Amino acid sequence: MTVPVTRHPSTGPKTPETTRALGPVDLSVVVPVYDEAASLPELYRELCEALQPLQLRSELIFVDDGSTDGSTAILQELFTGDPRVQVIEFRRNFGKSAALAAGFRAARGRWIVTLDADLQDDPHEIPRLLEALEQADLVSGWKTPRRDPWTKRFPSWVFNWLVRLLTGVHLHDVNCGLKAYRAEVVREIPLYGELHRFIPILAHARGFRVVELPVAHRPRRYGRSKYGPTRFARGLFDLLTVLFLIQYSPRPLHLFGWFGLAALGIGTTINAYLSVQWFLGHPIGHRPLLTLGVLLMTIGAQFFLTGLLAELITHSAPRQDYSIRQHWRHDDDG
Numbered sequence: 001m002t003v004p005v006t007r008h009p010s011t012g013p014k015t016p017e018t019t020r021a022l023g024p025v026d027l028s029v030v031v032p033v034y035d036e037a038a039s040l041p042e043l044y045r046e047l048c049e050a051l052q053p054l055q056l057r058s059e060l061i062f063v064d065d066g067s068t069d070g071s072t073a074i075l076q077e078l079f080t081g082d083p084r085v086q087v088i089e090f091r092r093n094f095g096k097s098a099a100l101a102a103g104f105r106a107a108r109g110r111w112i113v114t115l116d117a118d119l120q121d122d123p124h125e126i127p128r129l130l131e132a133l134e135q136a137d138l139v140s141g142w143k144t145p146r147r148d149p150w151t152k153r154f155p156s157w158v159f160n161w162l163v164r165l166l167t168g169v170h171l172h173d174v175n176c177g178l179k180a181y182r183a184e185v186v187r188e189i190p191l192y193g194e195l196h197r198f199i200p201i202l203a204h205a206r207g208f209r210v211v212e213l214p215v216a217h218r219p220r221r222y223g224r225s226k227y228g229p230t231r232f233a234r235g236l237f238d239l240l241t242v243l244f245l246i247q248y249s250p251r252p253l254h255l256f257g258w259f260g261l262a263a264l265g266i267g268t269t270i271n272a273y274l275s276v277q278w279f280l281g282h283p284i285g286h287r288p289l290l291t292l293g294v295l296l297m298t299i300g301a302q303f304f305l306t307g308l309l310a311e312l313i314t315h316s317a318p319r320q321d322y323s324i325r326q327h328w329r330h331d332d333d334g
Helices: 040-054 071-081 096-106 122-135 150-167 183-188 195-205 232-247 252-279 290-315
Strands: 027-033 060-062 084-088 111-114 137-142 178-184 210-215 324-328
Touching: 040 060, 040 071, 040 122, 040 137, 040 232, 060 071, 071 084, 084 122, 096 111, 096 195, 096 232, 096 324, 111 183, 122 210, 137 195, 150 195, 150 232, 178 183, 178 210, 195 210, 195 232, 232 324, 252 290
Parallel strands: 027 060, 027 111, 060 084, 137 210
Antiparallel strands: 084 324, 111 178, 137 178
């Protein structure tokens, strides 16, 4: 799919800090945005404060996930005033996974940091994340103490416990928005649906070094949470998806094949037994066992065909579950 890209020249003033974005980039900060107009100016200010002492060439990539509250206009103003800023505007709301995927695709830095736009993640934790990244490929934040109501904390605790139990990856807060990555990690992790919750799990399954770092968490000051009561159920479905991706994504026939082999083997045994009975002169046309044997053989064949189709889909072209209206990005020559 061809993505329409709009490139605008820089019109804002170039301070010593902002010109670090021009040329090669060391650090990309990716921020998904969905109806966070009230928090964006303060978030930008805090990001500038956190990045200024690092002496790194950095870029700020804001992905507007279909905002309708004026966030887009604020992001355009930030773009105009700072050549480090990129703005990716979606045509509608596609979800956080799509926003992160688009941001990762646009990122040019050797290191990538993600955080939410609601100011609950503290941008001043970025230096600590980068320091921890020296000994790892992915650093996942652990919000502690967590400043959310119990109606969010308890389901999150249950969910994280299930993730640890089923995947063997012992993280306290797998879905924390504050994370740091080496660029090669995000280039290899497929993101669609709601898989952003499980990036550390998917990275660990590929052999990347994943560590967890306690980070500050702040209560929400503006707007409202975008997550409703269906979040927990969606997370469980996504957990099943991740378990399948980890164990059988490269070879889905191995999963469906076992069921197919079992059904086909039992069905063949039943029909072989009935064939012997028929040769011995016993009628079998009225026996329910004949129907069961034929049914099991049919189901077994269908499992094998499903596995083969899954193999074809697995090796098909990568998917893109979002559509970009515009992409504001400054030219490298300023």
